[in-house]
Amino acid sequence: MDSMFLNRLGVAFLLSGVGVWVCYAAGAAFVPHTAPAKPAFSLPGLENKPIAPFMAHADVERGDALVHQVCTSCHAVNDGASDGVGPNLAGVAGRQIAGLSGYSYSQSLKGQHGHVWSDQALSDWLTSPSRFAPGTRMSLVGLHDPAQRADIIAYLHTLGDADAPAPAPEPKVTP
Ligand code: HEC
Known part of the structure; x- marks a missing residue:
């Protein structure tokens, strides 16, 4: 060499x-x-649908019925009522996520503290709680019908404030 x-x-x-x-x-x-801005394909039911168009047609009475069918086994919905398995839902629309001081939330939901339960956040949560907050203790499979979610959210807007004291009993009117 x-x-x-x-x-x-x-x-x-x-x-x-x-x-x-x-x-x-x-x-x-x-x-x-750059990675593509939109995934090339999406699995049905897994994408977050905008809820606003459905809110325009939401029906509070249907929402009321649905909440009493699906949610009230775990959640109270009246002002000042004590929490059930889940936190009181009165006033939840627009409230801070994991915002009730008296309820002990999962670490996962506490991690979202600082955000607010907007209509879209509620819709994403109800579509799949475990995808919104992996590790959450709310064991609900999820509601895949956006119209049903809109009805429920419209009903949640009508509820009072969970941190408010229970309404005082009606004053007795003596004749
Ligand atoms: C099997 C019991 C159960 C059912 C049924 C259930 N939830 Fe829950 N929910 C929970 C629990 C437990 C939590 C607290 C989750 C955590 O800390 O991770 C929760 C949390 C929530 C929160 C967050 C509240 C906050 O203060 O941040 C909302 C909103 C909510 N649930 C709405 C609903 C609605 C609407 C339904 C009916 C469609 C429903 N839940 C059905 C158990 C349930």
Whole structure:
């Protein structure tokens, strides 16, 4: 092996290194580095649907019936009533997430504290509680019908404030 051969070997390595770098630089220049803004496909039912269009047609009475069918086994809905398995839902619409001082929320829901239960947040939560807050203690599979979610959210808006004291008994009117 003479030194000329070693020189050629060195130059060959150097040139192939430069070649690889040029290919990489050219590729990077032509192909943008960004991930696609929208996923190429989405699984049905897993995307967050905007709830606003459904709120326009929401029916408070249907929501009332649904909440009493599905939610009140775990949740109180009256002002000042004590929490059940879940926190009192009175005043929940527009309240801070995990915002009742007397209820001990899961770490997962507490992690969302600082955000507010907007209509969209409630809709995403009710679509799949475990996807909204993985590890939540609310064991509800989720409601996949956006019209039903809108009815429920419209009903939640009619409820009072859970932190308010229980309404005082009617004063007795003596004749
Ligand atoms: C099996 C019992 C159960 C049922 C049924 C249930 N929930 Fe819950 N819910 C919970 C529990 C437990 C929590 C607290 C979750 C946590 O801390 O992770 C909760 C939390 C919530 C919260 C968050 C409240 C806050 O103060 O941040 C909302 C809103 C809510 N539930 C709405 C509903 C609605 C609406 C329904 C009916 C469609 C419903 N839940 C049905 C058990 C239930």
